[in-house]
Structures are given as C-alpha cells and as structure tokens.
Amino acid sequence: MNQEQTLEIIPLETLLDRVRGMRAKGYRLVQIGATRLPEQVEMTYSFDLKNSLANLRFHVPAAEARIPSISSIYACSFLYENELHDLFNIQVEGMSVDFKGNFYKTAVKYPFGSTKAPAAQPATAASTPLPAGTAPVAGTPT
Amino acid sequence: MARTVIPFGPQHPVLPEPIHLDLVVEDERVLEARPSIGFIHRGLEKLVEKKDYIEFTYIAERICGICSFIHGQTYCQAIEAIMNIAVPPRALYLRTVWGELSRIHSHLLWLGLMADAVGFESLFMHSWRVREQVLDIIEATTGGRVIFGSCKIGGVRRDIDAAGISDMLRKLETIEQEIRRITKVFINDSSIKSRLCGVGVLSREEAYDLGCVGPTLRGSGVAQDMRQLGYAAFADLQVEPITRTEGDSYSRCAVRCDELLQSIDLIRKAMSKIPAGEIEIKVTGNPSGEVTMRTEQPRGEVVYCVKANGTRNLQRFRVRTPTFANLPAVLKVLQGCELADVPVLVLTIDPCISCTER
Numbered sequence: 001m002n003q004e005q006t007l008e009i010i011p012l013e014t015l016l017d018r019v020r021g022m023r024a025k026g027y028r029l030v031q032i033g034a035t036r037l038p039e040q041v042e043m044t045y046s047f048d049l050k051n052s053l054a055n056l057r058f059h060v061p062a063a064e065a066r067i068p069s070i071s072s073i074y075a076c077s078f079l080y081e082n083e084l085h086d087l088f089n090i091q092v093e094g095m096s097v098d099f100k101g102n103f104y105k106t107a108v109k110y111p112f113g114s115t116k117a118p119a120a121q122p123a124t125a126a127s128t129p130l131p132a133g134t135a136p137v138a139g140t141p142t
Numbered sequence: 143m144a145r146t147v148i149p150f151g152p153q154h155p156v157l158p159e160p161i162h163l164d165l166v167v168e169d170e171r172v173l174e175a176r177p178s179i180g181f182i183h184r185g186l187e188k189l190v191e192k193k194d195y196i197e198f199t200y201i202a203e204r205i206c207g208i209c210s211f212i213h214g215q216t217y218c219q220a221i222e223a224i225m226n227i228a229v230p231p232r233a234l235y236l237r238t239v240w241g242e243l244s245r246i247h248s249h250l251l252w253l254g255l256m257a258d259a260v261g262f263e264s265l266f267m268h269s270w271r272v273r274e275q276v277l278d279i280i281e282a283t284t285g286g287r288v289i290f291g292s293c294k295i296g297g298v299r300r301d302i303d304a305a306g307i308s309d310m311l312r313k314l315e316t317i318e319q320e321i322r323r324i325t326k327v328f329i330n331d332s333s334i335k336s337r338l339c340g341v342g343v344l345s346r347e348e349a350y351d352l353g354c355v356g357p358t359l360r361g362s363g364v365a366q367d368m369r370q371l372g373y374a375a376f377a378d379l380q381v382e383p384i385t386r387t388e389g390d391s392y393s394r395c396a397v398r399c400d401e402l403l404q405s406i407d408l409i410r411k412a413m414s415k416i417p418a419g420e421i422e423i424k425v426t427g428n429p430s431g432e433v434t435m436r437t438e439q440p441r442g443e444v445v446y447c448v449k450a451n452g453t454r455n456l457q458r459f460r461v462r463t464p465t466f467a468n469l470p471a472v473l474k475v476l477q478g479c480e481l482a483d484v485p486v487l488v489l490t491i492d493p494c495i496s497c498t499e500r
Contacts (some may be wrong), residue, residue: 005434026212029353031462033447045448046434051371053434076353076470087187104499105180111188 005053007044012058012067015045017055019070022047027054029070032080034088036112041065041088062113065089071096079103089113145173148481150358152181156259156485159495163488167481175476177469183499187459194454195221195429199294205461206497207288208248209439213461213497214293219373220435220448221295227425231375233297235416238375239310240280240290241437242405242412247276248440249398249405250387252319252329252492256395259485260337265327272320279310297422307413310416318406325399338392342475342487345389353472357401358491361394368438379411391490398492400457428452441492463497 010018027047035042040059047054059066069077069092081092082103089110146167152160164335166174189201203214215237222229256271265313277287283302284290292300302310305396328334344354349362359366360383367383369376384400386393429450436445442464475487 016229028350030443031447031460031467033458033460033462035449035458035460046445046447051298051366051368053436055434075351076355076467079466079469099178102178103180104183106183108185111185 004051005055007055007057007059012060015058016070016073017067019045019073022054022056022075024090025049029074029077029080032077032084034060034084034090034112036088038062041090043067045070057138060090063090066091068092069094069096077100087112144168148285149261150484151383156255157310157488158426159493161488161493161495163394163476163484165476165481165484166267170481172479172481172484175473177473179495179499181499182496187461190377190456190459192455195450195456196295196425198456198459200291202459202461203289203291203293205463205500206494208251208494209441209444209497210246210288211244211293212292212437212439212444214290215241215374216435216437216444216446216462217448218293218295219437220433220446221429221450222446223433223435224353224429224431224450225295225425225427227296227423229297230420230423231417232301233420233421235375236298236300236421237293238379238412239302239409240292240387241278241374242409243276245405245440246317246321246402247273247280247394248492249402250276252398252440252489253324256338256486256489257334258329259489260334261332262331265324265331265334266322268324272317272324275313275317275320279313282306283310296425297420299422301421307416309455311410311413314406314409318403321402321406325402328395328399334395335392337483337486338395339388339390341391341483342479342490343388343390343473344475346387349389349435352474353467354471354491355464355467356439356492357394357397358442358471360385361397362389363481368436368443369435373437375415378415379408381408390422394490397488428454429456432458441465441497442467442492461497461500463494463500465491465494465498470495 027049030046030048033044039062041062042059045056069081078095079095081095082099084090085092086104148165150165151157151161152162164176165172199214202217203210205213244348250269250273254266257265281287284292292298344362346363349359350364363385365383365385369381384397386396430452432449434447436443445462447460451457470493
C-alpha cells in the first residue's frame with residue numbers, strides 16, 4: 001500500500017504563500033482539518049499531486065482563533081472554511097462564500113471550539129468575487 | 143423579469159437524502175443556488191471522545207448506509223497503519239471483494255435514482271431489482287445487507303469458503319448479464335441522452351480546480367482513482383481508472399456504468415488469486431501516532447485523518463467524504479441551468495448527505 005505522505009510544520013504567516021506555491025505546482029486541495037488541543041487548534045491542510053499527499057500544519061490559539069482564507073487560491077476551500085467556523089469557532093477572514101455559521105446545524109454550538117462567544121459578525125454578506133471560471137456561487141445564509 | 147427564490151429540499155421526491163437549496167431563478171433559469179446542510183448532522187467525529195478505538199469501527203461503518211463497508215475498512219486501515227499491524231493477505235482480498243460489491247450496489251442504486259429522476263420508471267425498477275441480487279450476495283457472505291459488520295481492526299470477521307466463492311461467482315455471471323442489458327439502455331436510449339448529454343458540463347480544469355473526486359472527476363477526463371494506491375489487494379489487481387472526456391452528466395453516468403463491469407472483473411480476479419490462511423490477527427495495546435488514509439468509495443476519494451495519543455480514545459477522527467468534495471461542483475453546474483435540470487444536476491455527483499454531515 002502506497003499512502004505516501006509528508007507533514008511540514010509552517011508558521012501561520014507563511015500559509016498563503018505556501019498555498020499559492022502548492023497551487024502553482026499543480027497540487028489539488030484534498031482537505032482542511034483541525035484538531036482541538038488544550039490551548040490550541042492544530043490546523044492541517046492536505047494537498048495531493050499524483051497520489052502523493054503533502055500536509056501543511058500550523059497551530060493557532062484556541063481562544064479567538066483567526067486564520068486567513070485560501071478561497072482566493074483554491075475556490076473549493078470555502079466549504080472547509082465554513083466547517084472550521086461552525087465546528088471549531090475559528091474565524092476565517094476573507095472567505096469567498098461565507099454562510100455566517102449556518103452551514104452546519106448542530107445541537108451544540110461550536111462542538112470542538114472554545115466556549116468563548118464568537119466575535120460579532122457584520123450584518124451583510126461579506127463576499128469577494130471568486131476567480132473567473134471557478135466561482136461556484138455567492139452564497140448567503142439560508 | 144423578477145427574481146424568485148424556490149426552496150428545493152430538504153424533503154423532495156428526487157432527493158435521496160436531505161439537502162436544502164435555495165434556487166434563485168429568473169423565469170426558468172437558475173441564477174444561483176444557496177446550499178444549506180446540517181439536517182442530519184450526528185456529531186460522529188465528536189463521538190470518538192466517548193467510544194474507544196475498537197468500538198469506533200462500528201461508528202465509522204455507520205457514517206453511510208451505502209458505502210458503509212468502505213468506511214469501516216478505511217478506519218481499520220488507518221488504525222492498522224498507526225499500530226503497524228500486518229493484516230493477513232486473505233483478509234485483504236476479502237475486504238477488496240466486499241468493497242467492490244459495495245461499489246456495484248451503490249452504482250446500481252444511483253442508476254435507479256437517475257432513471258427515476260428523468261422519468262424512466264421501468265429502468266429504475268430494473269436497476270434496483272439487480273441491486274437486490276448484489277445485496278443477496280452480501281447477505282450470504284457477511285450476514286448483513288447494509289451494515290456488513292465484517293471488517294475489524296486486524297482483519298475481517300468472516301471468511302468465504304470455496305463453496306461460497308463459487309456460488310458468488312455463479313451469481314455474478316447472471317448479474318453481469320443483467321448489468322450489460324441495463325447499462326446498454328443508459329448509454330444508448332435517446333430519452334436518457336436527451337436529459338443527460340450536454341447538461342452540467344465540467345471541463346477537466348474546472349473539475350480539478352473545484353476539488354472533484356470519483357466519477358465526477360473521471361467523467362471530466364482526470365484519471366484519478368485511489369485504488370491505485372494499492373490498499374487492500376489492489377496492489378495485485380491493477381486498477382486502471384475509467385474516464386470519459388465529455389464532462390457532462392451523461393459522461394459521469396457512463397463512467398459509473400463501466401465501473402460496474404470493472405468491479406465484477408476485479409472480484410473475479412480477487413477470487414482467483416485469494417490466498418489461503420488466517421483472516422485476522424489479535425490486536426493488543428493502544429494506538430499512538432497519526433495518519434491520513436485514503437480509499438476509493440463509489441462516490442470517490444474518502445479521507446480519514448486519525449490521530450491517537452496512546453489511550454483507548456482517539457484524539458481526533460476527521461472524515462472528508464467524497465460528496466463534501468463534490469459539493470462545489472454541484473453549485474457550479476447549477477448556475478445558469480434550466481430549472482427542469484436541477485434534479486439531474488443534484489444527482490449527477492451521487493450525493494450522500496449523511497456521509498457529508500457525519
């Protein structure tokens with residue numbers, strides 16, 4: 001079985017540059033995942049090229065976690081980013097499609113997240129245009 | 143023309159599972175689709191904190207009612223990779239056979255749903271009639287029809303003896319003939335073609351950029367199939383991805399039709415090569431470490447991220463299902479489509495919402 005995979009720890013500040021680099025090399029975004037640690041959230045971005053998996057990882061503080069969106073680079077990332085918000089209470093800045101916490105309807109708000117209340121959201125849908133040809137939809141909460 | 147918002151789902155005759163779409167339409171044309179999921183979110187990832195890693199095999203298998211076995215298999219593979227467990231070769235072949243039977247019944251389910259969506263009721267019934275025969279094989283070999291319960295960490299729970307193998311191969315002869323008759327209709331019938339050809343076109347670049355997987359991606363010409371990673375017995379069986387280049391709903395349907403026959407062929411090869419021996423090994427201790435495990439479900443690549451810290455409970459269990467990866471493609475193809483094509487376009491990715499919500 002060839003489940004070849006690499007894991008690289010990166011600083012949060014370099015995330016966008018590294019993701020742009022992955023895109024330029026032709027990598028496909030496989031998933032964005034998070035793990036709740038006692039004081040931090042461990043973020044993992046997985047990419048695939050020719051069945052080889054490359055993972056980028058960084059940590060953010062669990063309280064008021066905030067990360068930049070990569071949806072301007074990988075349009076399909078908006079689903080993962082909305083999931084991060086709804087399950088982990090992570091504020092993702094600049095999402096191309098922001099469901100404003102309405103993507104998952106969970107009995108417990110932010111089941112994996114900090115117990116602190118999230119920062120106030122602007123009333124209007126804050127959407128930036130997606131790249132031409134790849135834009136799926138501009139969504140608003142339903 | 144004023145814009146109108148039509149709520150579509152979560153309960154709708156054409157939807158196999160509950161997803162809600164607000165369709166913004168102008169006349170008969172869809173301008174925008176706004177999705178909303180969460181109606182059947184069960185918090186299975188969170189449940190890992192309460193169930194130990196052995197018990198969790200049952201939970202993983204219940205993520206989906208169609209590709210249940212492959213969910214359980216992927217979870218077991220992840221734990222086995224972390225614990226360096228060498229699964230007996232016979233168990234790997236048995237997993238392969240049950241995984242491919244799952245693919246066959248899943249694709250037949252989808253073909254029936256698509257026939258129903260385009261109003262071809264007799265074809266829908268024939269597709270599901272043949273699917274029942276596949277479920278009968280699964281029941282005879284595992285004891286279950288939907289939840290097999292045959293995969294465990296370290297191997298499988300049940301063996302198939304020589305008589306069972308020859309019985310399965312005999313039944314597959316009949317099933318193959320039936321599938322050839324049915325898929326011939328899907329491929330050649332003018333009414334099916336008129337509903338699927340040129341509908342929901344995704345170019346190769348769009349499908350790749352949108353993160354599509356499975357038949358949705360292969361229907362746009364990208365030869366990606368996780369079975370090529372060689373998990374279970376696939377390293378010995380050589381799987382060539384089935385692709386089409388048109389990128390429309392017909393193309394995705396044709397890929398699934400061909401994959402039915404490919405799966406039957408893989409089962410035959412596996413049964414001809416299956417080695418004798420044990421089907422499980424005893425597992426002791428607790429897992430410590432992490433792994434990302436990928437397998438090919440009927441709907442495409444599923445990703446299991448498992449992280450363990452040496453205790454009975456996993457630290458993190460995360461599943462990225464193929465339907466989740468294919469959702470952006472649905473939203474893309476719905477933009478600008480005819481309202482009458484919405485059912486076909488939603489079905490074209492073979493959506494499994496319970497998988498997606500976990």
